[in-house]
Amino acid sequence: MLNARRLLCPLPVIRTQDKIKQLQPGDRLEVVATDPGVMQDIPAWCRIHGHTVLESREHEGEFIIVLQVGG
Amino acid sequence: MNKQRKAVALISGGLDSMLAAKTVMDQGVHVEGINFFTGFCVEGHTHAIRAKAKAKPKRNNALWVAEQLGIKLHIVDVIDEYKDVLINPKHGYGANMNPCLDCKIFMVNKAKQWIAENGFDFIITGEVIGQRPMSQRRDTMPVIARESGADDLLLRPLCAKYLPPTVPEREGWVDRDKLHDFSGRSRKPQMELVKQYGISDYAQPAGGCCFLTDPNYSAKLVDLWQARDNNREYELDDIMLLKVGRHIRPAANFKLIVAREEGEGRFLEGYRKEYISLFSLSHSGPLVLLDGTPSAEDLHLAAAITARFGQGRNAESVEVTITQKDGSERRLRSSLSPAPTFRRRGIYEPGRVKRQAFVMSAAGDSYAG
Numbered sequence: 370m371l372n373a374r375r376l377l378c379p380l381p382v383i384r385t386q387d388k389i390k391q392l393q394p395g396d397r398l399e400v401v402a403t404d405p406g407v408m409q410d411i412p413a414w415c416r417i418h419g420h421t422v423l424e425s426r427e428h429e430g431e432f433i434i435v436l437q438v439g440g
Numbered sequence: 441m442n443k444q445r446k447a448v449a450l451i452s453g454g455l456d457s458m459l460a461a462k463t464v465m466d467q468g469v470h471v472e473g474i475n476f477f478t479g480f481c482v483e484g485h486t487h488a489i490r491a492k493a494k495a496k497p498k499r500n501n502a503l504w505v506a507e508q509l510g511i512k513l514h515i516v517d518v519i520d521e522y523k524d525v526l527i528n529p530k531h532g533y534g535a536n537m538n539p540c541l542d543c544k545i546f547m548v549n550k551a552k553q554w555i556a557e558n559g560f561d562f563i564i565t566g567e568v569i570g571q572r573p574m575s576q577r578r579d580t581m582p583v584i585a586r587e588s589g590a591d592d593l594l595l596r597p598l599c600a601k602y603l604p605p606t607v608p609e610r611e612g613w614v615d616r617d618k619l620h621d622f623s624g625r626s627r628k629p630q631m632e633l634v635k636q637y638g639i640s641d642y643a644q645p646a647g648g649c650c651f652l653t654d655p656n657y658s659a660k661l662v663d664l665w666q667a668r669d670n671n672r673e674y675e676l677d678d679i680m681l682l683k684v685g686r687h688i689r690p691a692a693n694f695k696l697i698v699a700r701e702e703g704e705g706r707f708l709e710g711y712r713k714e715y716i717s718l719f720s721l722s723h724s725g726p727l728v729l730l731d732g733t734p735s736a737e738d739l740h741l742a743a744a745i746t747a748r749f750g751q752g753r754n755a756e757s758v759e760v761t762i763t764q765k766d767g768s769e770r771r772l773r774s775s776l777s778p779a780p781t782f783r784r785r786g787i788y789e790p791g792r793v794k795r796q797a798f799v800m801s802a803a804g805d806s807y808a809g
């Protein structure tokens with residue numbers, strides 16, 4: 370899980386990007402953030418880099434995005 | 441077969457960098473984008489903070505441009521390294537606290553390092569000669585190329601015809617004839633290119649790409665430094681907070697940050713362990729953070745100001761809770777008589793041009809949350 374709470378965009382995207390560099394294709398990553406901007410920015414970033422968003426939801430004021438690293 | 445060349449384009453999210461990247465992509469070059477996050481970028485933040493803006497979430501234009509172009513975008517955190525650029529700009533500041541020339545040199549230099557590490561061949565920017573008073577002048581173009589160390593690996597496709605041929609042109613990686621000769625502040629040639637490429641939507645940031653070109657923001661930054669005995673070091677939280685709320689400095693030793701609406705209030709909540717905070721208990725009103733080292737008397741003044749920004753602004757007396765960083769609380773009753781004191785001392789909002797008496801807290805300034 371990547372804790373991106375209290376970070377404002379684009380920092381959650383930057384942290385996601387840096388974390389993914391350490392992962393392998395097929396791995397999953399859950400990002401938890403408080404900036405609603407992630408609901409747009411992380412999927413956009415995933416689309417251009419070939420990663421897949423498996424799930425995105427809001428839960429008690431937090432935004433959770435689960436993604437799968439592309440090949 | 442010729443090897444496909446690779447270029448990295450500095451993508452700000454604006455139209456020029458988009459057109460520059462597209463021009464080079466159209467020549468068969470593999471292009472990826474790079475975007476630097478200094479902490480002052482306009483993209484993102486305030487939209488995320490303010491509740492009103494939430495209804496219509498703001499896209500990140502750099503990501504959006506990359507997606508339109510179908511290229512990858514690498515966003516690089518340069519918050520720490522950028523401090524030196526802002527604090528000690530060799531070429532000075534523009535109209536406000538924007539060190540545009542040093543900033544450009546810094547970013548092109550970072551891009552130069554990036555291409556070396558990632559096996560790319562050259563760098564593209566969307567600069568246009570004569571478009572910006574500080575960084576995009578005929579005489580500063582070579583300065584950026586030279587001082588960044590990129591030299592003739594730096595290609596400016598939108599105005600290349602005015603500049604000496606660079607390596608990508610000399611080596612035939614790109615055809616110089618198909619590059620452009622844009623100059624000056626007119627946007628006409630860009631508009632023609634937009635039509636030619638069939639681009640239907642693009643962002644046009646007014647002024648600059650960061651808060652440092654904003655006079656109000658710059659004034660708050662200078663005020664922050666002055667209040668710290670001209671120690672210009674700063675943390676990310678400092679510069680983020682300058683984007684939020686109304687900043688009021690009743691005295692040299694402390695200032696107040698007053699949430700203007702609900703979204704800002706929620707954002708400031710996150711800082712209650714780092715700052716003394718105040719809110720009115722007896723009436724609804726904004727959360728207020730206090731930055732500095734207030735005396736007991738200052739706390740009374742801060743409580744009175746907090747009261748004035750809430751629904752109790754005309755009440756006989758307002759009860760205000762003051763919470764220390766360690767969570768310990770204390771209550772103060774503020775009767776609204778000290779207005780003459782405020783007047784005498786004056787309340788200075790760094791973002792405003794004139795010194796103003798506290799009476800400025802008329803209805804329009806009150807909390808909307």
Ligand code: SF4
Nearest residue numbers: 539540543648649650
């Ligand atoms: S406007 Fe800001 S980000 Fe853009 S060049 Fe100037 S200082 Fe740098």
